[in-house]
Amino acid sequence: xxSQLSYDIAHLIGATVLMAGFSLLYQRRVFxxxxxxxxxxxxxxxxxxxxxHIQNAPHLYFTAAIALLFKALAVPFALHWLVxxxxxxxxxxTALSIGWTMIVGVALVALSIMLVLPVTAAASALTRESLAxxxxxxxxxxxxxxxxxxxxxxxxxxxxxxxxxxxAAVSAKGMPLVVEISIAFSVLVAMTLFGIxxxxxxxxxxxxxxxxxxxxxxxxx
Amino acid sequence: MTLxxxxxxxxxxxxxxxxxxxxxxxxxxxxxLASWLNIVVSGVTFVxxxxxxxxxxxxxxxxxxxxxxxxxxALTTFVGFTTSIFSxxxxxxxxxxxxxxxxxxxxxxxxxxxxxxxxxLALTANNTGVMWVAVxxxxxxxxLMVSLYRSREAIEAAWKYFILCSVGIGLALFGTTxxxxxxxxxxxxxADAMAWSLLIGQAAKFQPDLLNLAFVFxxxxxGTKVGLAPLHAWLPDAHAEGPxxxxxxxxxxxxxxxxxxxxxxxxxxxxxxxxxAPGPLMVLMGLSSLFLSGFMLMRRGxxxxxxxxxxxxxxxxxxxxxxxxxxxxxxxxxxxMTMHSLTKSGIFFAVGAITxxxxxxxxxxxxxxxxxxxxxGWGLAVAVLAIAGMPPMGVFMSEFLVVSSTFARQPLLALPxxxxxxxxxxxxxxxxTGMLFGEPHPGQRGHGTNSAFATWLAYGPLWLHVALVVxxxxxxxxxxxxxxxTVAKMLG
Numbered sequence: 001x002x003s004q005l006s007y008d009i010a011h012l013i014g015a016t017v018l019m020a021g022f023s024l025l026y027q028r029r030v031f032x033x034x035x036x037x038x039x040x041x042x043x044x045x046x047x048x049x050x051x052x053h054i055q056n057a058p059h060l061y062f063t064a065a066i067a068l069l070f071k072a073l074a075v076p077f078a079l080h081w082l083v084x085x086x087x088x089x090x091x092x093x094t095a096l097s098i099g100w101t102m103i104v105g106v107a108l109v110a111l112s113i114m115l116v117l118p119v120t121a122a123a124s125a126l127t128r129e130s131l132a133x134x135x136x137x138x139x140x141x142x143x144x145x146x147x148x149x150x151x152x153x154x155x156x157x158x159x160x161x162x163x164x165x166x167x168a169a170v171s172a173k174g175m176p177l178v179v180e181i182s183i184a185f186s187v188l189v190a191m192t193l194f195g196i197x198x199x200x201x202x203x204x205x206x207x208x209x210x211x212x213x214x215x216x217x218x219x220x221x
Numbered sequence: 222m223t224l225x226x227x228x229x230x231x232x233x234x235x236x237x238x239x240x241x242x243x244x245x246x247x248x249x250x251x252x253x254l255a256s257w258l259n260i261v262v263s264g265v266t267f268v269x270x271x272x273x274x275x276x277x278x279x280x281x282x283x284x285x286x287x288x289x290x291x292x293x294x295a296l297t298t299f300v301g302f303t304t305s306i307f308s309x310x311x312x313x314x315x316x317x318x319x320x321x322x323x324x325x326x327x328x329x330x331x332x333x334x335x336x337x338x339x340x341x342l343a344l345t346a347n348n349t350g351v352m353w354v355a356v357x358x359x360x361x362x363x364x365l366m367v368s369l370y371r372s373r374e375a376i377e378a379a380w381k382y383f384i385l386c387s388v389g390i391g392l393a394l395f396g397t398t399x400x401x402x403x404x405x406x407x408x409x410x411x412a413d414a415m416a417w418s419l420l421i422g423q424a425a426k427f428q429p430d431l432l433n434l435a436f437v438f439x440x441x442x443x444g445t446k447v448g449l450a451p452l453h454a455w456l457p458d459a460h461a462e463g464p465x466x467x468x469x470x471x472x473x474x475x476x477x478x479x480x481x482x483x484x485x486x487x488x489x490x491x492x493x494x495x496x497x498a499p500g501p502l503m504v505l506m507g508l509s510s511l512f513l514s515g516f517m518l519m520r521r522g523x524x525x526x527x528x529x530x531x532x533x534x535x536x537x538x539x540x541x542x543x544x545x546x547x548x549x550x551x552x553x554x555x556x557x558m559t560m561h562s563l564t565k566s567g568i569f570f571a572v573g574a575i576t577x578x579x580x581x582x583x584x585x586x587x588x589x590x591x592x593x594x595x596x597x598g599w600g601l602a603v604a605v606l607a608i609a610g611m612p613p614m615g616v617f618m619s620e621f622l623v624v625s626s627t628f629a630r631q632p633l634l635a636l637p638x639x640x641x642x643x644x645x646x647x648x649x650x651x652x653x654t655g656m657l658f659g660e661p662h663p664g665q666r667g668h669g670t671n672s673a674f675a676t677w678l679a680y681g682p683l684w685l686h687v688a689l690v691v692x693x694x695x696x697x698x699x700x701x702x703x704x705x706x707t708v709a710k711m712l713g
Contacts, residue, residue: 115434116434118430119428119430119431119433119434120402120428120430120431121430122406122428123402123406127402131399131402134395135395138391138392138395142388145384145388151380154384158384158387158388158391161388161391162391164395165391165394165395165398168395168398169394169398172398172401172402172405173405173410174405174409174410174411174414175350175398175401175405175415176348176350176411176412176415177348177350177351177354177412177415180350180354181350181353181354181394184354184357184358185357187361188357188360188361188387191361191365192361192364192365192383
């Protein structure tokens with residue numbers, strides 16, 4: 001297979017992850033957010049598998065499998081179940097209007113392209129562009145965490161950010177420990193969410209709106 | 222791995238002991254036995270870490286020891302050990318007051334050792350990726366510990382900690398990936414391009430632009446974990462709401478580990494002549510942490526929050542010193558790291574005893590300690606005066622070195638530094654007099670047993686730390702000074 005084609009495919013998949021990152025920003029329903037996130041994770045799994053293929057690095061198939069099983073299936077299903085079970089608001093509460101969020105998002109993508117492309121002049125075209133895409137996904141994930149108030153959407157934002165990190169790691173040719181890193185992230189999310197918060201937060205707050213978490217603003221003497 | 226290789230390389234032993242204990246303590250019923258075992262294994266780890274000074278193992282692909290991290294390993298295991306002693310007394314009283322169930326305590330002891338393991342792994346890892354995984358795991362264990370009490374505030378604190386520090390370490394991972402990409406053309410694919418011991422010799426050939434970009438991500442990422450303003454928001458909550466022994470190791474050890482990670486990367490950047498100087502950014506963040514926390518110290522109403530802000534202040538001073546760079550400022554930064562660890566964990570031992578003796582964390586209800594609890598009150602007094610920077614204690618010496626080395630090179634920067642230190646000093650001194658003197662507050666009622674033994678388990682480590690800080694202020698042994706100088710040169 002020509003290297004041009006494999007480059008194009010990698011580029012296409014990476015761009016799909018980024019587009020999914022954007023579409024996370026304008027969802028108004030929690031379930032739609034979860035579905036979009038599952039789609040993004042699916043695209044990430046495809047990206048990892050494709051990198052495993054073109055870099056001839058079989059361990060990346062593990063990363064792809066983790067993305068597929070854990071992020072694209074297990075987490076969205078579990079969050080879906082929790083939202084239903086706990087009767088959380090089904091609408092996304094925004095701290096910044098969707099229009100503004102999209103504008104900031106576009107600016108962030110422009111920023112990451114302008115930052116990454118000049119400094120990676122020596123690297124291969126594939127690495128450069130994957131890195132720019134990955135950094136955009138990371139920044140969009142952060143934006144989502146900042147502008148969405150619900151705990152579920154914050155977690156989804158964090159995992160979208162993490163998708164960008166994994167995309168960067170799989171695109172860095174020959175980077176060791178990518179599998180371990182993706183496992184570490186999965187454990188962090190799984191333990192924190194299901195071990196602690198979702199089963200406890202309900203008894204304490206009766207809502208997953210993080211505004212409740214912010215009522216206690218430090219202390220005043 | 223055979224048992225022989227475990228003893229041949231003390232590093233493996235130092236890591237294996239806490240890891241195995243974490244597993245064992247998770248299944249061991251009965252908190253009494255667990256808290257003693259916790260002390261024993263922490264002590265074994267400390268002794269094992271001392272053997273590193275006598276015999277330093279060769280770097281392997283995974284682990285290495287050099288002049289820099291050997292001292293942090295010793296410090297970490299020492300404070301881990303003394304905190305485990307304090308923890309035994311603390312836990313006994315919490316359990317007697319039925320504030321924590323047996324299952325929670327089993328989980329607590331297991332996580333304590335797991336946390337020590339992750340910190341030691343982060344310090345000794347010879348691989349940027351392994352170090353990252355270890356710092357991430359340390360975040361996970363501490364998030365779980367902060368939420369231990371399950372109160373509304375504890376869960377809020379843990380949630381904030383999880384969200385902010387996860388994003389922080391996420392960004393640090395991006396920076397780590399960028400450093401790998403910068404190194405890869407020189408070092409080739411694979412683990413070599415992530416090994417500290419190999420990277421440092423070749424750093425001059427890496428792509429400088431990529432390193433610059435990477436450092437921004439690493440500074441923001443690991444800087445969140447260090448608690449540098451404006452990324453510090455998780456720190457006071459996490460310190461205030463978790464169990465007090467955890468506040469002690471968070472302040473005394475985890476912040477150091479995060480700063481260590483940052484400094485390792487700074488060494489790489491500094492070894493490359495074409496990169497931007499990382500110093501000014503660190504100086505700026507250090508100063509802003511110092512000022513922010515100085516003013517925040519004035520308004521605190523909660524004793525644990527008060528000292529959490531004081532930790533932000535001191536991490537700011539260290540970051541400032543390392544940002545200034547040069548042998549003298551680095552020396553001061555290293556000394557300050559040690560002194561702050563010892564003093565601040567000692568203060569949290571006192572705070573733990575105070576909150577249990579008086580049953581409150583509110584500063585305005587904590588009064589007259591020298592009357593009601595003289596041993597505790599005066600211990601706290603010395604420790605707080607030390608942390609505020611009074612001579613002759615060790616913190617004064619390191620702060621004095623930071624200030625004087627700044628005066629010598631950048632007099633204009635010394636001015637805000639001195640002002641910031643004075644603000645923090647004034648705030649702490651005012652708070653301290655309120656706590657020490659006057660009539661004991663009428664609402665005070667302690668919880669847990671009042672057994673003398675449990676009490677001395679808290680006072681003993683407190684006085685030990687205080688004594689060390691006072692002695693270090695009066696007399697630093699010559700080998701220690703020489704060795705700080707060597708490390709200060711390494712840091713560039």
